[in-house]
Amino acid sequence: MTTIVIGSIPAEEFALNHTLESVPEVSFECERIIESGDDAIMPLLWVRNADEDLLEQAFEEDPSVGAVTQLAAFEDERLYRMDWIRHVRLLLQMLTHSDATILEAYGRDGAWRLRVLFPTRDSFSGTHDFCHEHGLTFDIESIRDMEGEPSGRYGLTDAQYRALVEAVRRGYYDVPRGRRSRKSPRTSTSLTRPSRNAFDGGPSR
Template identity: 30%
Template sequence: MVTIITDVRVPAREFPLGRILEDYPDVEIELEQLVPTQTGVMPLFWVDSGSEGAVAETLTNDPLVEDITLLTRTPTRVLYSVDWSPDVDALVRTLVDLGVDVLTATGTAESWDFRLQFRKQTDLERFRRACQRQDIDVELLELYNPLMPPEKGPLTSEQHDILATAYESGYWDVPRKTTQEELAELIGVND
């Protein structure tokens, strides 16, 4: 079994906690855990204590939120749990239905960054296809095998372009839609 880790970014509008922050562009939320329940999904997340009142009020008024509970407080942050309606959005439902492990997630009113773990290559492909079917805009930031440590630092723009081209050309699809040689020719490098 080859575990695959991906770092992806989605626009805030694709994730319920992102949409509720539209009126609070300076607030950042850190997802602690996404817990599937029999009737829905319950996220546990941290909010800066200076923003807790606005976030709690917004969550209370959101139609997807059935209940919000303050779990604990530190001097700088507050941990909440939220019981979402079973009608929660497509991204959350896809993550839960496919059994994707959400290792980390942080977000603002603009976007959410997720580190996702897939147990097999085919699980990643199922996630990608499900997102495409549901018009979920997912940007791949990084893809790696945790047994092989990633290089330090962010990708160069050239590396990012090459990975994006490979992804869009179906290089990681199962079965592959393009070969390494075709990809090299498309990018203009030696295979």
């Protein structure tokens, strides 16, 4: 049964730890996460509450970050594309081995908080075992099965919930492990850009 998991990861075990320490007021919201190779992730990130010069200096000094490109800038937020090249083992395991979909991801205050859709309970168990084997922290806040539950229980809109349920029923997440070409980037994205209230505004410490 398809399962939605909410959990948090300490920033020191994840990407952008240096940036979060150097610019403590900054907050990140992932618009999209793309697997760009065997050991790299390419996220699109909305960035808020940060001076642009201080932020980009922190990006340059951050060992987890490769190429960075600013795609858009507005009065109170900016959109960046970048390569995460360190501390991405957990995300790669979710995307490539557990066939998971990252519905939402927020980073601030020294932690990242994720909402992840796993196609089965067993696929989530694989991620849990991976964390234990590699000494990674994924603190679980909630685990909920989708079938028969109202959308509001997951912080999804009715349209998002119906789309996810339909995708499950059509077998969208039933791709056998190893069937995807590793040469083709695999994208995980939310159905619509979530509001900040939909996920309690970001990670809790």
